[in-house]
Amino acid sequence: MAQSPTTRRFTFLLLDRFTMLPFAAALDSLRLANKMAGTRLYDWRLIGPQGDFAACSNGSQIRLDGGLGDDIAVTRDEVVIVCGGDDITAQASRPVLAWLRRQARTGAVLGAVCTGAHILARAGLLDGRRATIHWENHDSFSETFPEVQLHRQVFVDDGSRLTAGGGTSSIDMMLHRIGQTHGPDLASQIADQMLHTAIRTGRDHQRLSITTRIGIRHPRLAAVVARIEANLESPVSPSQLAEDAGMSTRQLERLFMRYLNRSPKRYYLEARLGRARQLLLNTDLPLIEIAIACGFSSSSHFSKCYRDRYGTSPYRERGVQKAAAVVALPVRTDTVLALAS
Structure with a gap:
């Protein structure tokens, strides 16, 4: 395929245990752009901290074009995409952060997919900017990086910063x-090839609607659940929830038991503990700060509720998770992928 005089390059930084799907989806979008256009509009290269291979969270390996120490030059016309995945806090090494800061100084566009936004934020490259991250990491990210304007959209384009959930x-x-550079027609052709029937914009939200998630189309119940999810740090009493929804406390309890098989109080507690677990596993916040952020008045009360829910203490759960992170990820020797540009 002939190279276009205006070929644009993407550099993908694959961190250890990166998630395959968002990386592959991004890369194949570029491949299909070249195919649909009949010319090489885009070029790409894969790099990583190790330099030879990058281990994916599913156990596969990707052969890299180089490492951070290979004097790889990035120009101001280039886009660097940080591909994150599991145990992202452990990937914020000094060499990775320093390399990204150097690329920012060249004027290159910096992007991230999945949890890669955590690395950009740790490097100080999202301060005062709009960004997004996978909804599962949203709460922990906002607690760790309050200076970042975090959104729940599918992706966020903040000029020289691109982030996708x-x-x-x-x-x-x-x-x-691609649509910005080469027009919406090419973007639509690529979407058709991918069977991607609805191209989402930067205004679309990541998660399904509450009614879809809970599997119930009951507007008043959905409104109460939305109120609960928006007030995990400062819980609202069941009586106040009922009053604001225009029903009695008893009516609210019957509604929850009928459709969700638990009381409003129990549902609220489980939602708070779910958020606490995300903070516990994805941040280094002290237990007391996690407890307060999830509406618990003391770490002892938080620990008791956590143990009742998950069968282990918060302290032990965090310790087990950290111990697992230092164990080498078993690699499937039959799945070594070489992606040529």
Whole structure:
């Protein structure tokens, strides 16, 4: 395939245990752009901290084009995409952060998919900027990086910073970028090839609607659940929830038991503990700060509720998770992928 005189390059930084789907979706968007256009509009290269291979969270390996120490030059016309995944806090090494800061000084566009936004934020490259991250990491990210304007959209384009939440959101981010440069017709052709029937914009939210998630189309129940999810740090009493929803406390209890098989109080507690677990596993916040952020008045009360819910203490759960992170990820020797540009 002939190279276009205006070929643009993407550099993908694959961190250890990166998530395959958002990376593959982003890369294949570029491949299909070249195929649909009949010329090489885009070029790409894969780099990582190790330099030879990058281990994916599913156990596969990707052969890299180079490492951070290989004197790889990035120009101001280039886009660098940080691909994150599991145990992202452990990937914020000094060499990775220093390399990204150097690329920012060149004027290159910096992007991230899945949890890669955590690395950009740790490097100070999202301060005062709009960004997004996978919804599962949203609460822990906002607690750790309050200076970042975090949004719950599928992707966020903040000029020289691009972030996508993960999964198939990488497709939407890349189609947005391709459409800006080469027009919406090419973006639509790529979407058709991917069977991506609806191109989402930067205004679309990541998660399904509450009614879809809980599997119930009951507007008043959905409104109460939304109120609960928005007030995990400062819980609202069941009586106040009922009053604001225009029903009695008894009516609210019957509604929850009928559709969700638990009381409002129990549902609220489980929602708070779910958020606490995300903070516990994805941040280094002290237990007391996690407890307060999830509406518990003391660490002892938090620990008791956590143990009742998950069968282990918060302290032990965090210790087990950290111990697992230092164990080498078993690699499937039959799945070594070489992606040629």
